Amino acid sequence: MNKTERQFAIMLELQRSKVLRAEDLAAHFETSVRTIYRDMQALSEAGVPILGSPGHGYSLMEGYFLPPIGFSAEEAVALLMGTDMIEQRLDGDYKSAARAARSKIEAILPEPIREASAIVRETMQILHPGGQGENELGQVRGAILERRKIRMLYLKKIPDSDGKRMNERIVAPYGLVLVQGNWIMIARCDLRQEVRHFRLSRMRDVTVLEERYSLPHGFKLSQYRPPDDRKLHVMIRANPEMTDKIAETAGFYIEAAEQRERSLLVQFRVRQPEELLPHVLSWGGDVEVLEPESFRNRIREEAEKMLKRY
The missing domain is CATH 1.10.287 (Helix Hairpins)
Incomplete structure (x- = not known):
């Protein structure tokens, strides 16, 4: 960035941020504070009404706006x-x-x-199925802005021990994240007493409550990283020709892969083996679950059910 570009960018920053210190501008533009002082002097001499307040920083005179900006x-x-x-x-x-x-x-x-x-x-196109959780998205977005809790029925991917997949939750929504085309709500669940992730497409009967909440001190969605609680391992043996397909459909779970002479050994790390169930079934006879034994038996049971239907 040359001097002219930097000075124009400084005006944009001042118009957007109102008040900025020379130190902040120097850090932003990766230059020295002395250079910023010279830039401010040059802008003032060029007729830009810059106000300087010791201990506070620089600002543009109220009512001053930059001329329309051209775009490439x-x-x-x-x-x-x-x-x-x-x-x-x-x-x-x-x-x-x-x-x-x-x-x-x-x-x-x-x-x-x-x-x-x-x-x-x-030459470029953005494709999205649309209609998936659109109403819920508006409700959640409004609840986040107003810091209000949400009551909903949530359809879990994997049933509880009692076989139930749908249960009621009251949550404090912290933010929304778009992950692989799916909106995920980051929220603290009153039932679990911890931060959980909820897919909007599985939310039903969403109601925004009057009850308010406060964000935890220092919480920033941009810096939030969920804990990795995948502690269980699953090992499969696969036809080497399945390498790309396995990586594409279940790459998130892969812990390690070892190429053998006539097979591929893949180790997955999951929260529950059932997370891999639809993937393993879709791979058909080209893979074999080696461990754990309980998951191997589960695959056998599903295969027997399918055989009876055909």
């Missing part, structure tokens, strides 16, 4: 693709906002840039 074709594509994704991935309010934003962006783009960005966008 690549920048326009990034913005327009962003509105496409928001329209497909978020709920109704944001769908409308994304369409309105896209219209405004396209309206202010010069004709050559608009045409160039249209050509690039024709």
